[in-house]
Amino acid sequence: xxxxxxxxxxxxxxxxxxxxxxxxxxxxxxxxxxxxxxxxxxxxxxxxxxxxxxxxxxxxxxxxxxxxxxxxxxxxxxxxxxxxxxxxxxxxxxxxxxxxxxxxxxxxxxxxxxxxxxxxxxxxxxxxxxxxxxxxxxxxxxxxxxxxxxxxxxxxxxxxxxxxxxxxxxxxxxxxxxxxxxxxxxxxxxxxxxxxxxxxxxxxxxxxxxxxxxxxxxxxxxxxxxxxxxxxxxxxxxxxxxxxxxxxxxxxxxxxxxxxxxxxxxxxxxxxxxxxxxxxxxxxxxxxxxxxxxxxxxxxxxxxxxxxxxxxxxxxxxxxxxxxxxxxxxxxxxxxxxxxxxxxxxxxxxxxxxxxxxxxxxxxxxxxxxxxxxxxxx
Numbered sequence: 001x002x003x004x005x006x007x008x009x010x011x012x013x014x015x016x017x018x019x020x021x022x023x024x025x026x027x028x029x030x031x032x033x034x035x036x037x038x039x040x041x042x043x044x045x046x047x048x049x050x051x052x053x054x055x056x057x058x059x060x061x062x063x064x065x066x067x068x069x070x071x072x073x074x075x076x077x078x079x080x081x082x083x084x085x086x087x088x089x090x091x092x093x094x095x096x097x098x099x100x101x102x103x104x105x106x107x108x109x110x111x112x113x114x115x116x117x118x119x120x121x122x123x124x125x126x127x128x129x130x131x132x133x134x135x136x137x138x139x140x141x142x143x144x145x146x147x148x149x150x151x152x153x154x155x156x157x158x159x160x161x162x163x164x165x166x167x168x169x170x171x172x173x174x175x176x177x178x179x180x181x182x183x184x185x186x187x188x189x190x191x192x193x194x195x196x197x198x199x200x201x202x203x204x205x206x207x208x209x210x211x212x213x214x215x216x217x218x219x220x221x222x223x224x225x226x227x228x229x230x231x232x233x234x235x236x237x238x239x240x241x242x243x244x245x246x247x248x249x250x251x252x253x254x255x256x257x258x259x260x261x262x263x264x265x266x267x268x269x270x271x272x273x274x275x276x277x278x279x280x281x282x283x284x285x286x287x288x289x290x291x292x293x294x295x296x297x298x299x300x301x302x303x304x305x306x307x308x309x310x311x312x313x314x315x316x317x318x319x320x321x322x323x324x325x326x327x328x329x330x331x332x333x334x335x336x337x338x339x340x341x342x343x344x345x346x347x348x349x350x351x352x353x354x355x356x357x358x359x360x361x362x363x364x365x366x367x368x369x370x371x372x373x374x375x376x377x378x
Contacts, residue, residue: 031056031057031342031351031352033329033330033344033351034054034055034056034057034325034327034329034330035054035055035325035326035327035329035330035332035342035366036054036055036325036326036327036329036368036369037054037055037326037327037368037369038054038325038326038327038366038367038368038369039051039052039053039054039060039366039367039369040052040053040054040332040340040364040365040366041073041082041364041365041366041367042334042340042356042360042362042363042364042365043065043069043070043071043072043073043084043360043361043362044338044356044357044358044359044360044361045069045358045359045361046069046357046358047064047065047068047069047070048062048063048064048065048357048358049062049063049065049070049073049084049095049362050062050356050357050358051063051100052354054325054326054366057342057352057354059357061100062357063095063100063101063102065084065086065093065095065102066093066102066105067084067086067091067092067093067105067107068086068087068091069086069087069361070084070085070086070087070093070361070362071085071086071087071088071089071361071362072084072085072120072362072363073085073362073363073365074120074121074122075228075365075367076122076124076126077122077124077179077181077232078124078126079097079367080096080097080098080126081094081095081096081097081103081126082094082095082097082365083120083122083129084362085117085120087361088114088116089115089116089117089118090107090108090109090114090115090116090117091105091106091107091108092105092106092108092117092120092129093105094155097367104155106158108131108133112137112138112139113135113136113137113138114135114136114137114138115133115134115135116133116134116135116136117131117132117133118132118133118134118148118173118174119131119132119174119175119177120132121177121178121179121186122179123179123183123198124179124181124182124183124232125183126155127154127155127156127183128152128153128154128155128161128198129152129153129155130150130151130152130153130164130177130179130186131150131151131152131153132148132149132150132174132175132177133148133149133151134146134147134148134149135149147171148171148172148173148174149163150163150164150166150175150177150188151163151164152164152198152201162200162201164186164196164201165201167188167190167192167194167203167206168190168191168194170190170191172190175188175189175190176188176189176222177189178235178258179198180233180258180259181232181233181258181259183198184197184198185197185198185204185258186198186201187258189222192206192207192208193206193207193208193261194206195207195261205261207261221239221240221241221242222237222239222254225237225277226276226277226278226279226323228278228365228366229278229279229280229281229283229324230279230283233257233258233259234255234256234257234258235255235256236253236254236255236256236279236283236286236303237253237254237277238251238252238253238254238274238275238277238288239251239252239253239254239265240252240271241265241267248270248271249270249271250267250268250269250270250271251267251268251269251270251271251272251274252265252266252267252268252306253265253266253268253286253301253303253306254266266306268301268306268307268308269308272290273290273291273292274288274289274290274299275288275289275291276288276289276320276321276322277322278322278323278324278331279303279324280324280328280345281324281326281327281328281368282328283303284302284303284304284328285300285301285302285303285309285324285328285345286300286301286303287299287300287301287322287324287331287345288301288322289320289322291316291320295313296313296314296315296316296320297311297312297313297314298310298311298312298314298343298348299311300345300348310348312348314348314350317333317335317336317337317341318336318337319335319336320333320334320335320336321333321334321335321363321364322334323364323365323366324345324366325345325366326366326367326368326369328345329344329345329346330342330343330344330345330351331343331345332354332364332366334360334364335360336359336360337359337360338355338356338357338358338359338360339353339354339355339356340353340354340356340364341353341354342354
């Protein structure tokens, strides 16, 4: 096992107090090192999705949402549309990426029954959603809270269809689930991975996700995963493995292939609380953050050699998210407030700050320059 390499370097801070426009501010020159030719998408409290050009870091458009403030965005697997969930977790709006227009919206709550969506997985063909939700029914003197439910939602009829049974009857508050790249199978992660077909949602297979290939080792636990840059049906993240004999945890890079039903786990060293975790578009590097008050660190991982390349202390912010740029040369730090901080990926050096039009409410997405085909409403 290779030793972790530590490079301590305090990142310089620079603050622009009064930007004249969204982006870098009045009179700012074009950045010397850019993130590529992609587009940044992020939701704000203004009830809109803001779009920034990576090459100039300037605002290039907004999408005003009919459903109000977005709480989350989920892109379809083909990147032609995204599903925006509102701040009350009960309305979904579908936006076409090419035209920047809403093609559908619907409210899940009705009457005295409120629906709160906890997880949303879109079908690759954009015909249905798999939703994890729970209901709250308002009575005269109380709210009755219902159980968590997994259900299929038909986008053409705007109706819930099949209720999906909990594997082994093990109802939970939250779950990690994925639709396969062909949309024909739903994978639910627990003690095992339960594979359901998506017509009648009967179980067709299960496999021991957390069981390592070598005997005598402990369970492998799923860690932070952002699979936007993974190929379809694969997701990569930081997983931990508990050593049953020495009462310690080991951290490593895990890669799950849904179609092959495999988990590849490669240990790095003693476990650290590194979250978030995101890999570069070429899948050769990944980046993470440890977040402790007074002790914030950037981490760079070499995914080809399975090593930690660099760790750098920096001045943190109340909450932190991380996304690599479309060319992998930069990464963006977001969450909490109306700014995105830009860092050089190779050195962890702070470069500048992008100012948004309002406080952010969703994840940041970085779409490459390839223009997707326009979808049509169903």
